Amino acid sequence: MEYKIQDEEIDSLLQHLLEKYGYDFTSYSRASLKRRVNRLYALDKFNTFGAFHDHVLEDAGYFRRFVEEITVNVTEMFRDPSFYKTVREVVLPILATHPFIRIWHAGCSTGEEVYSMAIMLQEANLLHKSLLYATDLNPGVLDKLRKGIFPLRFMKQYSENYIQSGGKQDFSKYYTAKYDWAKFDERLSARMVVAPHNLVSDHSFNEFHLILCRNVLIYFDRPLQDRALTLFDESLDMLGFLALGGKENIKYSSIFRKYRQLENRERIWRKIS
Template sequence: MIEDRELQLLINDIFEYYGYDFSGYSRASFKRRVDRLYQMDGFSSFPEFLSRVRVDEAYFSRMIEEITVNVTEMFRDPAFYAVLRNEIIPVLATKPFIRIWHAGCSTGEEVYSMAILLKEANLLHKSLIYATDINTNVLDTAKSGVFPLRMMKTYSENYVAAGGREDFSNYYIANYGIAKFSSELSERMVFSQHNLVSDRSFNEFDIILCRNVLIYFDKDLQDRALHLFDDSLATLGYLALGTKETIKFSKMQEQYEQLRKEKIWKKIR
């Protein structure tokens, strides 16, 4: 097991060599994932592991992929997507153009879910969905629009539970165990690497979704990310977080009102 002082050395070197700042990540979660990688790849000493991270960029990319959490699915939490469909998208429809940011988009399942909602509301043509993540490997998967065919039954059930009425299979082509989603959806997406720790705002958005990312940050980093979202969100825009995340007790709380019990807040001033 890696000791705390070794973990701090790793964090310092990652920042020095690659510019990634993990100092604000939940220490217990970060340590657990680094320990898992260390054991899985059979290192016999911490200096050996640290040297590999320093000099081997390909291995560093593997480490990023292993320690950043990429658990997602289409129409995850159907009740959340029902609120998007029935309450938020009709408001967005009144705008001449819709800008959406999926921060920490992982492999893109939730991005495609949003695109499907917009298409069914006849709004996809006047929308642009920015999808960002720190991990370039998961962004490549998201760009491809290719997902395991075995997951389509679950995704279809989620879609129906979220109020979907179309045949979900109309949105993809099945072949050799994979499902390739329509390019009509991906044409309205922009994928880019973005670090919530160090990068700045890059546009003004009507809705920002960052679900199940902040739970892996400590309080200071959560506040920094929320400030970034606030800077990036238009007045009367919406911020959507994960089921265990909140803006309560943050400095921006008074500027927002929560939609019922959902983890969605409207920026009122």
């Protein structure tokens, strides 16, 4: 019979990870976290929880694997095309009035959404005066983002998403296909600043005109969601925009009264006070 890790064992592991590596998973949604820890434990065929616990703590390479498995890295280009259509038609014309544009993709995963934004900025003739800050706590996904190489089999879907988001070009002009891979134009990545950042423990590091953190907060408990939203508020310019995922909301947070949601019901808010 398959062993299921107990809550107190997970508590102990998370506390030791915080003490040794400074990674704080203690406020992540417990059901999701427990499911992922159990999956990794079974996948790598540990006989006892003690052996698993010690391996995560003592082997830096395995700890990296642990982080990659525990953090959620599901993403795609122009994901939710209606969201990107709103950014393209409503948000970018306002950002265009700034002499320089700073955008933060928090919890950016492997970077498909960062490249999507860079493409839209290029088409609006704004990329040359923009910087896209791409951060995640998982160093492995940031390596993939820097390379800008994604599986070719996804390009058909990404192209459809792009067109639905209001894209007018031939999507394939943005990448070079080689074997089973698509390498994106380095003029896009040249405007990206890629760095590790932990929403749980790190602080604000700049003032932005647009912050995107899509489908990350759903994995946090309520106090940690509020902490992250407060961090975004501290990092956002007056009249700047905050964009979240389809199931995420600021309604019950401490920053709610300072923001007004865009009228078309996409999860984009503007800071008004």
